[in-house]
Amino acid sequence: MKQVTFLLFIFTLFLSGCGLKNNTKDVMPEEMPSDFGFSVKFGVGKKNEVNTFEGIVTKDLVADGTATINLPLTIEEKSNIYKKMKEINIINMKELVPKTKCMTEPYSEDEWKIIISGETITPYISGAYCEKATDENKLIDLRNYIRNIVQSKVEYKKLPKATGGYE
Template identity: 45%
Template sequence: MGRLCSLLFVLLLIITGCSKDVKINTNTMPQSLPADFDFMVSFGYGEVTKNEINTYQDTVVKDLVINGTATANMTFTVDEMRIIYEKMREINIMGTKDLVPTNQNCGKKPFSKDRWKISVNGVTKELTWSEEYCDVTSDAQELLELRTFIQDIVADKDAYKELPQAEGGYD
């Protein structure tokens, strides 16, 4: 009887281990905000990615279109950095990302483009995505939503509000 129970237990382990529904958490980002967390995102249209939010240098750059750019010193509070980090952790930003759409038969101009640099626990990752091919992947959409969330925080900062207004636009 003991042998039968042992055999059934081993078979149960094998069957459970082979299940296709088992998901492994591959998020390597620590639960809490690491001391070396920093990020930079530059964004804009096509090759004109003049807007930038940079925690490595504690700056924000605003594209003024026909008037060049304006830069301000700007820092996030610890709470803001925690919230941003948690949003990045939720989308596992340090994990594998699919940023190139499968359908590349459509093109549009101008198109939005983002470049990211993120450092967590001694690891730095760089990501780039664009709307050049009309469609964006779900991973790119998550990055867009993250950037928009961060932009909203920046827009409320006095240092950003004091920058000149942009003039003109991109065709």
């Protein structure tokens, strides 16, 4: 009888261990990892871009195409962005598509590629929907935070102004 109880105990332990989720990938490291980097393409046609892997920024000039410059972010700027990503728990965002059938045109899109400790995550949001998903505003706020950093730099301010518009 003791053997049966012991075997049931071991079997139960084994089953409960199999059901445990590996949470190490679901938690961002406290400090910014050395391999941290991201790119975000955004706007109509995703023509704007901030890319820390290549140290470039691309501005959509609408009727006049795009302009790309070398504009690497500082370690401090990247660290502050990393902290914002950690605050919004970017690696666990699930609600990025709203439950709606209403669509608009033209629309803006955000396409992300983020590397954190060897893991790549690729959040994507579309402004084609009339309503916003639960986590969508967090990602838009983060993108706007990054855009404000970039737009405050002298090099960016020297870029030509956009002309025209989207209909």
